[in-house]
Amino acid sequence: MEVLLSWDKALFLWLNGLGTPSFDWFWMMMTHRASNILVYFGLWLFFGFRYSWKTAVYLLLFAGLLVFCTDQLTNLFKVQVGRLRPCYDEEIKTLVRLVKPSCGGRYSFFSGHASNSFALAVFFGLIFKEPYRFLLPALLFIAFLIAYSRVYIGVHFPMDIFAGAVVGSLIGLGIFRLWKLFKLRFLS
Secondary structure, eight states: OHHHHHHHHHHHHHHHHTOOHHHHHHHHHHHSHHHHHHHHHHHHHHHHHHTOHHHHHHHHHHHHHHHHHHHHHHHHHHHHHOOBOTTTOTTTGGGOOOOSSOOOSSBOSSOHHHHHHHHHHHHHHHHTTTTOTTHHHHHHHHHHHHHHHHHHTTSOOHHHHHHHHHHHHHHHHHHHHHHHHHHHHHOO
């Protein structure tokens, strides 16, 4: 495990060190919560106009449940695992290129930005899969950018991002299956 954590730190330092001030604005925009909110609020509005506002209200509730589940699981893991963020890690904190003014909470495993972004991408991508096959890959790409932004700005290790992406994707898939059952039973 120590070897894996050592590789993770080395990969973090390399990726974080690739950053330049001329791109900081882009990655700060990607890491901002509004990036997810704008994308999925827009898709929710599209859903309401295209299909049904009654169903869109239920979709919003399911999206809220999804975010609640990923946030709670993320917080549980952060406290239980207790892995320090790179900017708090005594071994490397002087080498971290911290782009934002503060580091955030002390713990990093796993990334809430990554888990929420991938959960929403999988959930909405599967909802729109039939008529819009291109949407799932596009949403996963946006989720990747949001997740990577956390390494770029210096607050998460790559392993935090990877684990958050996997957990978020699984939660997104699970909530999508619940959505399908709910829709079949109550909205058909």
